[in-house]
Amino acid sequence: MATKTLAGKTVEVDEEGFLVNPDDWTEEMAPLLAEQVGIYELTDRHWEVIRFMRKEYKERGQIPTVRRIKNVGGIPTKELYELFPEGPAKKAAYIAGLGKPQGCV
Amino acid sequence: MKKLLILGGGTAGTMMANKLAPVLDKNEWQITVVDQEETHYYQPGFLFIPFGIYTREDVIKPRHDFFPSGVEVIISPIEVIEPDANRVKLSNGRVLNYDYLIIATGSHIEPEETEGLKDGGWRENIFDFYTLDGAVALSNYLKYWKGGKMVVNIVEMPIKCPVAPLEFVFLADWWFTEQGIRDKVEIEYVTPLPGAFTKPIASRFLGQFLEKKNIKLTPEFSTGRVDSGRNKIISWDEKEIDYDLLVTIPTNMGSEVIARSGLGDDLNFIPTDPHTLMAKGYDNIFVIGDATDLPSSKAGSVAHFEAEVLFENFLRKIEGRELLPKFDGHxxxxxxxxxxxxxxxxxxxxxxxxxxxxxxxxxxxxxxxxxxxxxxxxxxxxxxxxxxxxLKGAELPIEAEMNMAGKMRA
Structure with missing residues (x-):
């Protein structure tokens, strides 16, 4: 398994760079992970999404979908795409240190 | 008298009634099926209707023809499921108590979920083929269409029968060729997926087919709204695609009753154990077919394989045995x-x-x-x-669990 060092901590990552263990994640890692997917500034709204995703994952064991981020997290889909362009669920999960969201069949 | 209640008399619900009725003792068990419609639809046939291969009559039969004697069939919408009280309230006022519940309420399209999709263009130059009425309306439209740009758009995943939109464009390529207007038709396949299909090897293979048939593939397009005044679909990140004819596969959702009953996720699909098919958090409710939240395809073949597993698990359950985690997503x-x-x-x-x-x-x-x-x-x-x-629950010469025999890894 590949590893990378973020904010002074070495963590396991999958072949696409997603953290393997969500518990390895710290808030200091978020800006570094964000840069890797082309987001150079994390605003309060970004953080709202990231924290919502962490909370959902912790409580439900699932990475929330775009629809759930809208319905429960209160972030309109349009805005979510502005915050995390081209695949918000995937990018936000990446930055939040969660695994890759499961694709649908 | 113990009561088994099956909600939904589609492919999955009908199969379960037919499998269980002969083996549950009639003196001990009452089986009841509830569905809101008298008609059973052969949904895989809808695909062929726009091209005149099947007609409406080819894909419908009376639901009653498919249930064994002794099974009570009630035609009524369902008001609410109350799992903590083990009862279901119907819209016709009846209250049904149950010992065991099988939920097979399926999935359906919700065009209202997409802004603008049901505005002026709906059934004018915007059609679906996931409903019988939509498929028939599209058939009438295509009969007289002179050509132009046809866009086939999957709004979001998951959808029922994820190969159907691909089949639709393949058939359209053939049909326009037969009509002698293929050179006047541009076909574009617009999907939120990264390629033609969900899984890499099949996605590459089917992608080559699109290319060979001169069908343009536009991947990673998440439809945000439709501007039917200007004939455009617009993604959440403001990419625009023009169409003359839009064939849409709208958002698919589980039944409203699932939402009313607080049993579903954000798309009204029911959290289900992926291997035993028991509803998560309940020990007398099973879920089968499109109604589940499983990462398997929403398709009749999947319902069929699930039915084999559910049949066995249901019998184990009522005899107090452990459930077998046998469903493999086949x-x-x-x-x-x-x-x-x-x-x-x-x-x-x-x-x-x-x-x-x-x-x-x-x-x-x-x-x-x-x-x-x-x-x-x-x-x-x-x-x-x-x-x-x-539908009659007969044994088919195909196993519920997937078999590797004959398959080749690259």
């Missing part, structure tokens, strides 16, 4: 590819569609991930199998 889909040919894919949760041979006792091997006439024949034969064998 799906088996004939993909109509036009010009009298078809492709077959066979896969499960863990094994993506692979090339090779698919053995079928008594009929012979079908080719996997290859285009053959035999596969087309298999697809067309399936309607007879569906009405006469599958």
């Amino acid at each position: 799906a088996n889909c004939f993909i109509e590819s036009g010009f009298g040919k078809g492709i077959l894919i066979d896969f499960n949760y863990d094994v993506e569609p692979l090339p090779g041979k698919f053995p079928l006792p008594g009929v012979g091997p079908f080719s996997l991930l290859q285009e053959t006439r035999m596969n087309h024949w298999g697809k067309m034969m399936f309607r007879w199998v569906y009405w006469n064998l599958l």
